[in-house]
Amino acid sequence: xxxxxxxxxxxxxxxxxxxxxxxxxxxxxxxxxxxxxxxxxxxxxxxxxxxxxxxxxxxxxxxxxxxxxxxxxxxxxxxxxxxxxxxxxxxxxxxxxxxxxxxxxxxxxxxxxxxxxxxxxxxxxxxxxxxxxxxxxxxxxxxxxxxxxxxxxxxxxxx
Numbered sequence: 296x297x298x299x300x301x302x303x304x305x306x307x308x309x310x311x312x313x314x315x316x317x318x319x320x321x322x323x324x325x326x327x328x329x330x331x332x333x334x335x336x337x338x339x340x341x342x343x344x345x346x347x348x349x350x351x352x353x354x355x356x357x358x359x360x361x362x363x364x365x366x367x368x369x370x371x372x373x374x375x376x377x378x379x380x381x382x383x384x385x386x387x388x389x390x391x392x393x394x395x396x397x398x399x400x401x402x403x404x405x406x407x408x409x410x411x412x413x414x415x416x417x418x419x420x421x422x423x424x425x426x427x428x429x430x431x432x433x434x435x436x437x438x439x440x441x442x443x444x445x446x447x448x449x450x451x452x453x454x
Contacts, residue, residue, distance in 0.1 A: 327360065327363040327364055329383075329416075329419060329421075329432060331364075332360070332363070332364035333415075333416065335357075335360050335364065337360070337361065337364040337365075338417065338434065339416070339417050339419045339432065339434040339436075340366075340417065340433075340434030340436060341361070341364055341365045341366065342365060342366065342367075343362065343365035343366065343367050345361070345365065346358060346361035346362055346365055349361060366431075366432065366433070375450070376450060376451065376452060377407075377422040377423055377424070377430060377431075377450055377451060378406075378407050378423060378424070378425055378452075379406075379407030379408065379409070379422075379423040379427070379451070380405070380407060380408050380409070380420060380421060380422050380423060380447065380450070380451055381408075381409045381410075381411050381420075381421040381423065381429075382396075382397065382402070382408060382409070382410050382411070382418070382419075382420055382421075382435075382443075383411045383412075383413045383416060383418060383419045383420075383421065384397055384410065384411075384412060384413070384418050385412075385413065385414070385415075385416060385417070385418060393418050393435060393438065393440065393443050395440050396440045396443045396444065397410050399440070401440075401444055403454070404453050404454055405447050405448075405451045405452070405453060405454065406451060406452040406453065406454050407423070407451060407452070408447065408451060417434055417436045418434070418435045418436055418438075419432060419433065419434055419435065420432070420433045420435050420443075420446070421433075422450060
């Protein structure tokens, strides 16, 4: 989390507040989970190009974590299919999309699609590799039901 602290002369400087576990992960260069990235204050739709802007705001200390939490603008190759996916949606009524997709019969049409309810999180689609590991992670915050269905039709096998 980035906190702003003010000094006695009235200037404002950014400061970084982290969970005690996260500095160890950062020090060893470990991959950060979406939950760890969220705890650091990074959105699931963080683009790697945004990490380059941290220096302009004197936030260079965030750069290592930013680079482990961001996604490239064109991560997903065309035509690649995945054996499964996890659709994480907010537990509540905050988002109507993809909630309307989840409440419909559409999820049953896709082989390997799991629905996971997460509190305090933007909707995210995690594409899984053959070993069940997360291969790609995409924010679907601004997607509508048709976009979700079209993307899953392209990336997963239909039943």
